[in-house]
Amino acid sequence: MISSLLCCAQAQAQALIYSLSYGETTASRHARFPNGGIGVPINERLAILRSYRKTEIYSVSVIDGKRTLLFSDEGMNLDIRPTGPTYGADKVLVMGVMREWRTTPIPGAYEEPPAIYEISLDGSKQFRKLFEPPPNQLPALLNPQGKKAVFQAFQNEGYVISVYALPAWKLLQSWKLSKLTQAHCPSCTPLSYGWLADGERLFFDLGVNGEDDEASKNGHGPGTYIASEDGADLGSIPPETGHVQLAGYIRPSYIQNDLIAQLPDGNYLFRDHAAKREAPGKLEPFLVISSPDSRLQKQFPQKFSIGSGHISASGKYLAYIEERQTPNYRTERHLWVKDLQSGEEKELFSVPPPNLPTSPEPSVYLTVLGWANN
Numbered sequence: 001m002i003s004s005l006l007c008c009a010q011a012q013a014q015a016l017i018y019s020l021s022y023g024e025t026t027a028s029r030h031a032r033f034p035n036g037g038i039g040v041p042i043n044e045r046l047a048i049l050r051s052y053r054k055t056e057i058y059s060v061s062v063i064d065g066k067r068t069l070l071f072s073d074e075g076m077n078l079d080i081r082p083t084g085p086t087y088g089a090d091k092v093l094v095m096g097v098m099r100e101w102r103t104t105p106i107p108g109a110y111e112e113p114p115a116i117y118e119i120s121l122d123g124s125k126q127f128r129k130l131f132e133p134p135p136n137q138l139p140a141l142l143n144p145q146g147k148k149a150v151f152q153a154f155q156n157e158g159y160v161i162s163v164y165a166l167p168a169w170k171l172l173q174s175w176k177l178s179k180l181t182q183a184h185c186p187s188c189t190p191l192s193y194g195w196l197a198d199g200e201r202l203f204f205d206l207g208v209n210g211e212d213d214e215a216s217k218n219g220h221g222p223g224t225y226i227a228s229e230d231g232a233d234l235g236s237i238p239p240e241t242g243h244v245q246l247a248g249y250i251r252p253s254y255i256q257n258d259l260i261a262q263l264p265d266g267n268y269l270f271r272d273h274a275a276k277r278e279a280p281g282k283l284e285p286f287l288v289i290s291s292p293d294s295r296l297q298k299q300f301p302q303k304f305s306i307g308s309g310h311i312s313a314s315g316k317y318l319a320y321i322e323e324r325q326t327p328n329y330r331t332e333r334h335l336w337v338k339d340l341q342s343g344e345e346k347e348l349f350s351v352p353p354p355n356l357p358t359s360p361e362p363s364v365y366l367t368v369l370g371w372a373n374n
Contacts, residue, residue: 014062014312015372016319016337016348017070017092017121019082021052021365026357028053042101043075046109049099050079053362057082057092057121059372060348062317062337070121078127080117083139086370087146087166090121093139098129116140130169134160143199144264144313148172148229150202152193159190161202163229175231181206183233185221192308197262201234202227205258224259241294242270244286246301249274257288260306263315267291269340271306287318289340300343312371316341319368326353333366 024032032053037045047053054074060067071092073080081095096117102110113132120126137153149169151162159177164170181188188206196203207222224241226234242257257272268290273283285302310319322334330353338345354363 014317015059016062016310016335017057017059017084017086017369017372018335019055019057019367019369020351021055021082021367022362023052023354023365024362025355025359027360028355028362031360046077046099046101049109049111051081051097052079052365055080055082057119057369059121060335062346062348065348070123071119071125076125078117080119082367082369084367084369085140085142086121086372087142087149089373092119092121092369093117093130094119095133096127096129140164141194142166143195144197145199148195148199150193150195150229152177152190161231173230177204179231180204180225180227180233184223184225184236188222192258192260194259194261196226197264197266200229202229203237203259203262205256207256207258222256237268237292238294241292242268242272242288242290244272244274244288244299245296246274246286246299248277249284250277250280251275252280252283255283260287260309260318261311263289263311263340264313265315267297269309269311269318287338287340298340298343300338310368310370313373317371319371321366321368324350330354335366335368 033044033048037048054072056069057071058067058069077099079097079099083093083095086092094117095114097111097114099109099111102108115132116130117127118130134153134155137151140149140151142149147166149164149166153160161175161177162171163173165172177190185206188208191205191207193202193204204225204227206225223239224237226236228234244251251274255273257270260269260271262268270288270290272286272288274286275281275283285305287300287302289297291297304322306320316339318338318340320336322336323331324334325331332350332353334350335348336345337348351364351366355361
């Protein structure tokens with residue numbers, strides 16, 4: 001009995017949460033609403049205004065590939081735009097717009113401003129509105145303990161970092177990232193950011209577009225910098241950390257690697273690039289795991305570059321999306337999971353490129369939201 005429970009718990013912890021959103025083409029919208037909103041029921045009038053025909057949230061098991069539908073906003077007045085992350089046992093964050101039909105003061109469709117909602121994935125379809133975010137705010141990033149969330153937003157010509165306590169969503173800190181960039185790289189912008197494993201410190205990958213001699217004066221420049229949750233400058237990760245070190249390869253000096261995450265064991269997971277000596281102009285992507293003292297632990301050659309990655313709570317798995325070009329220069333998305341212990345990769349499934357405007361079928365958009373129990 002105990003072994004069965006452990007097996008079930010392990011399977012749940014190794015389940016990835018993702019969404020499929022169905023966006024109307026010109027032709028599919030016309031087929032559904034040939035007369036627009038004229039003479040149709042109220043629910044259909046509201047449906048015309050939706051960002052997507054529907055969004056469905058699924059879990060998929062890394063072990064056996066089994067998929068389970070957890071939530072759908074089809075038929076609801078809440079129109080969600082999936083962002084993530086997942087947290088707790090059965091919660092996920094989304095952007096959402098609530099609409100309803102009112103008869104007063106003027107009959108018509110009314111909508112609330114876009115807001116961040118907490119969606120339950122337990123089959124109840126329950127949700128709660130958290131708050132209305134400022135414009136240009138990126139999705140939340142939860143710390144590994146699931147107790148705090150950080151947002152980055154571009155406001156008043158600068159980046160603002162806001163930290164919240166969960167589950168109350170109480171604002172703890174809000175500060176300008178310029179405190180960090182001015183100290184280390186005034187011409188840099190944040191390329192990525194996230195929590196370190198202790199759940200108390202944040203990292204920021206700062207980089208510049210093109211060449212900038214001013215960025216590297218006085219020993220400062222692009223790199224990965226660390227700050228406390230209240231914005232105190234805590235230094236940087238040594239610049240040589242996470243560099244590819246492979247016989248027969250060279251790593252150009254202009255390449256900047258970037259940190260995906262700090263794993264639970266304290267090691268860092270970086271994206272990096274290098275080229276074979278006989279083909280120095282052809283960069284190849286790598287994943288590199290390094291210890292905090294810059295010692296190389298593992299490096300994995302990749303078939304394609306990885307964008308944003310999603311680390312499981314155990315630190316064993318990395319989920320990511322491959323954007324693959326078809327022969328006719330369209331992009332299809334493939335969902336992969338990599339075992340960071342063995343280096344093995346598994347493609348879970350893919351979605352086709354967005355349909356042309358003349359297609360009678362809606363386009364399908366894939367978004368990774370996080371891991372169950374993260």
